[in-house]
Amino acid sequence: xxxxFQVERLRKSFGGLAVTQDVSIAMEPGDRVALIGPNGAGKTxxxxxxxxxxxxxxxxxxxxxSDVTGLDxxxxxxxxxxxxxxxxxxxSDMTPQEHVALAILQRTGRSGRVLGHFxxxxxxxxxxxxxxxxxxxxxxxxxKVAEIAYGQQRLLEIAIALALKPxxxxxxxxxxxxxxxxxxxxxAALAGLPPxxxxxxxxxxxxxxxxxxxxxxxxxxxxxxxxxxPQDVTKNARVREVYLGNYANDRSAA
Amino acid sequence: MTAASDTQxxxxxxYRRRDLTGIAVILGIAxxxxxxxxxxxxxxxxxxxxxxxxxxxxxxxxxxxxxxxxHAALFGAGAYAxxxxxxxxxxxxxxxxVVVGAIGGAAAGLLSGVIILRGHxxxxxxxxxxxxxxxxxxxxxxxxxTGGSDGLAGISPDPLFGLFxxxxxGRTAYGFGVALxxxxxxxxxxxxxxPFGMLCRGIREDPVRVGAMGGSVRGTLVKMYVISGxxxxxxxxxxxxxxxxxxxxxxxxxxxxxxxxxxxxxxxGSLYGALLGxxxxxxxxxxxxxxxxxxxxxxxxxxxxxxxLFAPRGLFGTAALLLDRLKERRR
Ligand SMILES: Nc1ncnc2c1ncn2[C@@H]1O[C@H](COP(=O)(O)OP(=O)(O)OP(=O)(O)O)[C@@H](O)[C@H]1O
Ligand SMILES: [Mg+2]
Numbered sequence: 001x002x003x004x005f006q007v008e009r010l011r012k013s014f015g016g017l018a019v020t021q022d023v024s025i026a027m028e029p030g031d032r033v034a035l036i037g038p039n040g041a042g043k044t045x046x047x048x049x050x051x052x053x054x055x056x057x058x059x060x061x062x063x064x065x066s067d068v069t070g071l072d073x074x075x076x077x078x079x080x081x082x083x084x085x086x087x088x089x090x091x092s093d094m095t096p097q098e099h100v101a102l103a104i105l106q107r108t109g110r111s112g113r114v115l116g117h118f119x120x121x122x123x124x125x126x127x128x129x130x131x132x133x134x135x136x137x138x139x140x141x142x143x144k145v146a147e148i149a150y151g152q153q154r155l156l157e158i159a160i161a162l163a164l165k166p167x168x169x170x171x172x173x174x175x176x177x178x179x180x181x182x183x184x185x186x187x188a189a190l191a192g193l194p195p196x197x198x199x200x201x202x203x204x205x206x207x208x209x210x211x212x213x214x215x216x217x218x219x220x221x222x223x224x225x226x227x228x229x230p231q232d233v234t235k236n237a238r239v240r241e242v243y244l245g246n247y248a249n250d251r252s253a254a
Numbered sequence: 255m256t257a258a259s260d261t262q263x264x265x266x267x268x269y270r271r272r273d274l275t276g277i278a279v280i281l282g283i284a285x286x287x288x289x290x291x292x293x294x295x296x297x298x299x300x301x302x303x304x305x306x307x308x309x310x311x312x313x314x315x316x317x318x319x320x321x322x323x324x325h326a327a328l329f330g331a332g333a334y335a336x337x338x339x340x341x342x343x344x345x346x347x348x349x350x351x352v353v354v355g356a357i358g359g360a361a362a363g364l365l366s367g368v369i370i371l372r373g374h375x376x377x378x379x380x381x382x383x384x385x386x387x388x389x390x391x392x393x394x395x396x397x398x399x400t401g402g403s404d405g406l407a408g409i410s411p412d413p414l415f416g417l418f419x420x421x422x423x424g425r426t427a428y429g430f431g432v433a434l435x436x437x438x439x440x441x442x443x444x445x446x447x448x449p450f451g452m453l454c455r456g457i458r459e460d461p462v463r464v465g466a467m468g469g470s471v472r473g474t475l476v477k478m479y480v481i482s483g484x485x486x487x488x489x490x491x492x493x494x495x496x497x498x499x500x501x502x503x504x505x506x507x508x509x510x511x512x513x514x515x516x517x518x519x520x521x522x523g524s525l526y527g528a529l530l531g532x533x534x535x536x537x538x539x540x541x542x543x544x545x546x547x548x549x550x551x552x553x554x555x556x557x558x559x560x561x562x563l564f565a566p567r568g569l570f571g572t573a574a575l576l577l578d579r580l581k582e583r584r585r
Contacts, residue, residue: 077468085463089462090460092459094452094459101449102449102453103467105449114450117447
């Protein structure tokens with residue numbers, strides 16, 4: 001299969017600090033990749049570069065065979081490159097239903113309509129409901145986002161991303177800040193992602209990483225130091241040194 | 255399917271009922287005004303015109319979060335467009351004048367939107383102040399068309415529908431103004447509930463989020479500016495028709511700033527707040543300036559400080575909040 005998503009020799013420095021150093025990654029439809037690395041390794045920066053929120057110093061981003069490096073972020077989203085945020089970004093005054101409806105209307109080119117109401121559009125309501133049933137958000141669908149639990153807000157982030165029907169999904173720490181008791185629900189949502197979607201997930205929770213990913217990429221100080229199977233990542237000496245060592249130490253200390 | 259259509263039938267009547275109540279209240283207050291102040295219809299009509307300006311400001315400030323101190327540019331452009339159409343080009347049918355005013359306002363909205371939306375936060379505010387001064391200066395310089403600082407005179411609109419002449423008492427103008435306000439209000443209620451309205455609310459809360467959903471922030475805001483310009487332009491045209499002159503004050507920084515004050519006083523983001531704020535501010539200004547012509551500005555200032563400190567959501571926002579709390583307690 002040909003890659004649906006390809007990053008070639010991406011570079012970015014903030015002043016003297018090289019945050020992304022010659023990063024190249026390719027993904028095929030259906031891939032489940034985890035991007036891990038210590039705090040400050042440049043994971044979020046990588047996502048920002050790929051989706052166009054930051055401009056790279058050099059390098060290329062290809063989506064479904066075409067170069068999107070010069071496109072603005074909105075065009076990339078419309079072509080199927082969608083991200084979620086490490087710290088939830090939602091409209092606190094609006095309901096989950098409104099969020100997802102807005103995403104669907106956007107995808108189907110109807111968000112500029114000045115007449116009508118989405119609740120009177122049966123296809124939008126049906127799609128919203130199906131998504132909420134899959135993710136377990138039906139009960140809070142019409143509450144204000146400010147009033148729902150953080151775990152539910154994280155699920156809503158995933159729901160919005162899915163409503164955009166992406167080809168490539170970049171999840172920035174989908175379980176960050178969620179209480180331990182709620183992580184199974186996030187994990188279930190991740191397990192239920194469409195099978196042909198290419199997913200790259202940033203995550204610090206190694207248990208989640210090992211259950212989700214078929215492939216692990218390790219980033220340290222802005223450079224890829226490992227790209228391979230989850231079985232091999234624990235055996236790699238450099239990875240143990242910069243990352244898993246800390247992880248193992250954290251675990252034994254805890 | 256059934257569930258979806260259930261919510262549909264359950265939700266629509268709820269907001270429709272609320273809108274019908276709103277219209278009934280507006281018409282009721284308009285009627286009371288007519289019978290209580292039959293000799294002051296000119297002031298009441300001016301309140302209607304300014305209410306259209308403040309509604310228009312609410313669209314960009316309340317619903318989209320754009321800070322502007324230059325919104326009278328849209329109102330003044332509508333007033334001059336309608337006035338010049340009548341004085342120079344023989345377009346004296348009042349409805350045609352309103353249409354010309356709306357187009358003039360929309361064009362000014364497009365122009366100032368494109369300029370103001372270049373900035374963010376404080377720079378946006380500064381750009382908006384620059385815009386209103388440029389519009390003011392342009393109208394002043396083009397005195398051959400606008401009458402400059404003497405004002406644009408020679409506006410004599412035909413009778414409305416060929417039947418109701420614009421009388422000395424201002425009855426026709428008042429009725430026309432009430433009708434325009436109600437029509438615009440109904441259209442705006444539909445607009446703010448539409449997918450486009452929802453997109454705008456999203457932009458106010460987090461433009462980055464909207465972008466990550468594939469929504470175009472600038473395009474949406476410019477579109478709202480054009481709609482807002484049309485609304486303000488209708489207000490400007492109404493003012494030109496009722497007073498039969500257009501002065502430079504309609505394009506002034508002061509008018510812009512006062513419109514923002516009225517909006518904050520009434521409460522942003524609900525449309526009702528804009529109407530309430532305009533009515534209260536202009537009524538208060540009229541009463542206090544008559545009672546104490548020397549210190550009325552002090553009184554207006556005190557009122558504003560009181561509202562901003564004790565009712566930061568504005569009069570309507572605070573009243574709605576209190577009502578909600580009461581309802582919850584009763585439950
Ligand atoms: N806009 C910026 N300007 C300057 N430095 C930045 C900027 N954004 C990020 N950095 C720096 O780049 C480095 C990488 O940050 P980044 O947020 O990508 O890390 P991360 O791997 O996502 O970390 P975490 O696991 O904590 O989320 C950090 O040292 C950070 O301070
Ligand atoms: Mg990060």
